Amino acid sequence: MALKDEVKYQGAQALDALDQRGGLVDFHKWFLFRNVPRGLSWLHTLGFCLLIVFVNQALTGAILAMHYQPGPDTAYESIQRITMEFDFGWLVRGMHKWGASLMIVLMFLHMSASFMMGAYKYPRELTWISGVLILAAMFAMGLTGYLLVWDQRAFWASVVAINLNGTAPFLGPYISEFLRGGSEYTADIIPRFYSLHMLLIPGALAGLIGLHMYLVTRLGVTPAPWKHDDPANDPEAWS
Numbered sequence: 376m377a378l379k380d381e382v383k384y385q386g387a388q389a390l391d392a393l394d395q396r397g398g399l400v401d402f403h404k405w406f407l408f409r410n411v412p413r414g415l416s417w418l419h420t421l422g423f424c425l426l427i428v429f430v431n432q433a434l435t436g437a438i439l440a441m442h443y444q445p446g447p448d449t450a451y452e453s454i455q456r457i458t459m460e461f462d463f464g465w466l467v468r469g470m471h472k473w474g475a476s477l478m479i480v481l482m483f484l485h486m487s488a489s490f491m492m493g494a495y496k497y498p499r500e501l502t503w504i505s506g507v508l509i510l511a512a513m514f515a516m517g518l519t520g521y522l523l524v525w526d527q528r529a530f531w532a533s534v535v536a537i538n539l540n541g542t543a544p545f546l547g548p549y550i551s552e553f554l555r556g557g558s559e560y561t562a563d564i565i566p567r568f569y570s571l572h573m574l575l576i577p578g579a580l581a582g583l584i585g586l587h588m589y590l591v592t593r594l595g596v597t598p599a600p601w602k603h604d605d606p607a608n609d610p611e612a613w614s
Contacts, residue, residue, distance in 0.1 A: 405592070406592055409592065409595070410595075411595070411596060412595070412596065412598035413598075414598060414599055415596070415598070415599075416599060418488040418492075418599075419488075419596055421481055421484050421485035421488060422485055422591070424481050424485075425478065425481050425482060425485060426584070426588075428474050428477055428478045428481060429478065429580075429584065431470060431471075431474050432471060432474050432475065432478065433577070435467050435468075435470045435471035435474065436471055436573070436577075438467050439457060439467060439468060439471060440573055442456065442457050442461065442464075443457070443523070443569075445523070445565045445566050445569035446562075446565060446566075447525070447562030447565060450523060450524070450525035450565055451524065451525045451526055454468075454523075454524055454525075475516070475517055475520060478513060479513060479514075479517065482509070482510050482513055485506075486506060486507075486510065489503070489506065489597065492597045492598070492599055492600060493597060493600055494597040498594055499590070499594050499597060501590055502587065502590040502591060502594060505583055505586050505587040505590060506587060508583050509580065509583045509584060509587060512576055512579055512580040512583060513580070515571070515576050516572060516576050516577070516580065518533065518536050519568040519569075519571045519572035519576065520568075520572045521533060521536075522564065522565070522568045523565070523568060523569060523572065525565060533564075533568075534560060537551050537554050537555060538551065540554065554567070554568075
């Protein structure tokens, strides 16, 4: 048997073994090879763009976390070291900083487009709710990450944001006290925000994104109402 045929055979055997034990091939076919409604536009690519930016944030954030030191006397200096001294540190930090802003912009565009297409209606209510929760998690990521630079602008902007959260009815004061780590603003807020930014919120965000993608795969993307009716009611609209 030629080497090329042997490689193909071994690859097929490996895929068959994975499929028997974990349903990998069937899941791959179910997740990627699906009918979609006709008349899709570039607006339907915003969700995938958001996923790419999220991956960028996860990778660049992991690299920055290797060098960042979350302390009142070390945070600002470590940021300067990352930017000025480490190879391509300025690039990684810039990608993470501007990626955060791009993620919020893309999220607003994606939700606006989805709203115009009626993605909040039956049977996609849970898809819309998961998207709203993802937006809230993104705001929390932005709030906790902005403080980590630990300069005057970041500190006072975070103070204003925490005070605004404190004006919310019922839970507002408790949220503010939780974010501060007490009744006063102290340097202890840095490790608290760092743990939220690196562990708790990203885990919740990854879970919400996974749920959102599952619901989109299960229920299908929402076609533009100005082009078609919902393909669930019109099988001929599928291609």
